[in-house]
Amino acid sequence: MDSTILQMQDITKTFPGVKALSNVNLSVARGEIHAICGENGAGKSTLMKVLSGVYPHGTYEGKIVFESEEAKFSGIKDSESRGIVIIHQELALVPHLSVAENIFLGNERERAGFIEWNETNAEAAKLMARVGLDEQPVTPVGQLGVGKQQLIEIAKALSKDVKLLILDEPTAALNDDDSAHLLDLLRELREEGMTCIIISHKLGEIEDIADTTTIIRDGQTVETLDMSDPASDQNRIIRGMVGRDLSHRYPEHESTVGDVVFEVKNWTVRHPTQADRIVVDNANLDVRAGEIVGIAGLMGAGRTELAMSVFGHSYGRGISGEVFMDGKKVDTSNVGKAIKAGIAYVSEDRKVYGLNLIEDIRINTTAAGLEKIAANGFVNGNEEIRIAEGYRKSMNIKSPTVMAVTGNLSGGNQQKVVLGKWLHTAPELLILDEPTRGIDVGAKFEIYQIINQLADAGKAVLVISSELPELLGICDRIYTLAYGRMTGQLPVSEATQEKLMELMTIEKEAV
Known part of the structure; x- marks a missing residue:
């Protein structure tokens, strides 16, 4: 059997006014985890859409060889029939349908035009067990977190007798525990002989899990690295991605901090549908002119809920507390009033809430x-x-x-x-919720530079991030949240990941 399962040769894809791919070459060995890295806009997702038939044969130049035969896919159905399944960054699940229904959506277990529900649920249960899900097959997908939804997508792919599984940013929206579980699953699938292609901006994960990494820059193949080589580290990948050494992940910055611009006092927010559940409990914080302040907390700590509730009461009910801008109490009870008060909020989900x-x-x-x-x-x-x-x-x-x-x-x-x-x-306070989620190191650096420029212009900046190194790299001061309550604050000169994590994991009873 040929050890190479896939070859993409001289792939060129052009859109009106833009050449997205130019003579890209990719060779994937059978049974390996092959990473594809590159800056945003480098052409990674476009290349995978060519492979999976989203961009059908005839709309691009070049040749695809899969399992020693030239492939001319006219659509996704064609590629899936050959065992190539792609899981996009935006999950394609129907929240009101059950897990079993989603797994077999478009691939239903039926006889004489009627769905065999017993067979559907039984087969779904087997697939769920394989990916480590212990929910019932009849559970509505909308009741599950994004980590488990990602596993459902993989179960869905396994139901199609997948030979080559493509995952586009599979851990971008996952917390550390869910990410680790997903990567363990990919290792298990590799042990079973499955081939995986993974697109990710999390270079630590790539370094940890990939056998081979292909780097794409500006629509062209730069090189392919053997990840067993000690020289194939994160810095080596970054150099290939951006075309230069990125000696510092975070731009150097000296803050000039002024008077308090933004202050929240005794801020309490209840869950929008569970009135007895307090999501943000008596929070107090302030941000000064020219200061970059971070908020650190585990998933569910109330970080986003705090930001959205301050910005026009966009989240929650029974909201109480006070907001001050430049020492004056302001009304932020709707988005228009929040903007008028000088507050802006960049949400964590740019595709749903931002654009x-x-x-x-x-x-x-x-x-x-x-x-x-x-x-x-x-x-x-x-x-x-x-x-x-x-x-x-x-x-x-x-x-x-x-x-x-x-x-x-x-x-x-x-x-x-x-x-x-x-x-x-023209805000006086800019709240940034996960501002670099799902973007590459080069684009991250540019975002950090913009944040620094805002602080240098005397703006107050509040950054929410799940990445502690990011907060330590760009902030002047960091607050910690646990179970909806502020548990501490540290100047960045005194903060470490260990100290922050200690404050972020204070038991609920102790908060």
């Missing part, structure tokens, strides 16, 4: 501050283009025009559009 993906960059950039460019109910189109173009250039958004559809941009460039949208409102 209109079917609209262009121009409309997204000016959406939160239309009153600045409108008169008598009409938007000044020329001014709209001028403002969006200014942010496109200053933030290095990789798009030839602001008229490009935002949904076609890479994750890092979408994040820059969201930042531009809120900077257009």
Whole structure:
């Protein structure tokens, strides 16, 4: 049997005005975990869409050879029939259907036009056990967390007799425990002889799990690394991705901190549907002019709930407490009032809450501050283009025009559009919730530089992040949350991952 399961030869894919891939070559050995790394917009996802038939044969140049035969897939059904299954970053599950129904959606177990429910649930239970899920097959998917939903996607792939499993950013939205479980599962599948391709920006995971790593830069193959070579470390991957050494993950920055700009006192928030459940409990915090303040906490600690409730009561009910801007009490009871008070919030889910993906960059950039460019109910189109173009250039958004559809941009460039949208409102406080989730090291560095520039301009910046090294690398001071309550704060000069974790894991009874 040929040891090479897949070869993609001289793949070139062109969109109007943009060459996304140029003579890309990829060779994947049977039974290995093969990582694909590159900056946002490098062409990784485009290459996998070519492979899986999302971009059918005839819409690209080059050749795909799978299991020693040339493949000319006309769609996803074709590639799946050959055993190639892709799991996209945005999970394709129906929340109101059961786990079993989702696993066999489009691949139903039926006889004479009727679904065999006993067989469906029994087969689903076997697949669930294989991926480490102990829920009942009849459980609605919407009741499960994103980590378990990711496992359901893998169970769904296994139901299709998968030979080559492609995972696009599988751990981007997972906490550390769920990520570790998923990576263990991939190791088990490798032991069983399955081949996996994984796209990820988490270089520590790549270094830990991949057998081989192919680096793509600007739509071209740079090199393929043997990860058993001690020289194939994170720094080596970064150098290939960005074309230079990135000696520092976080740009150097000296803060000049002024007076308190933003302050929250005795902030309490109840769950939106469970009135007796307190999600944020009597929180107090402040941020000064020119200061970058972090909030650290485990999943469920109440970080996002705190930010969203402050920003226009976008989360929760029974909200009490006070918000002050420049020492004056302000009303933030709806989003409009929060913006008027000088607060902006970049949400953790840019695709759901941050952007209109079917609209262009121009409309997204000016959406939160239309009153600045409108008169008598009409938007000044020329001014709209001028403002969006200014942010496109200053933030290095990789798009030839602001008229490009935002949904076609890479994750890092979408994040820059969201930042531009809120900077257009000229906020005094910018709340950034997981600002670098799902983006590459190069784009992260650019985001950090933007954050530093805001602080240098005297703005107050509040950063929520699940990555403790990130908070330690960019913040001046860090608060910790556990079970909805503030458990401490440390200047970054005194903070370590161990000290933060200790404060983040204080038992509920002790909080």
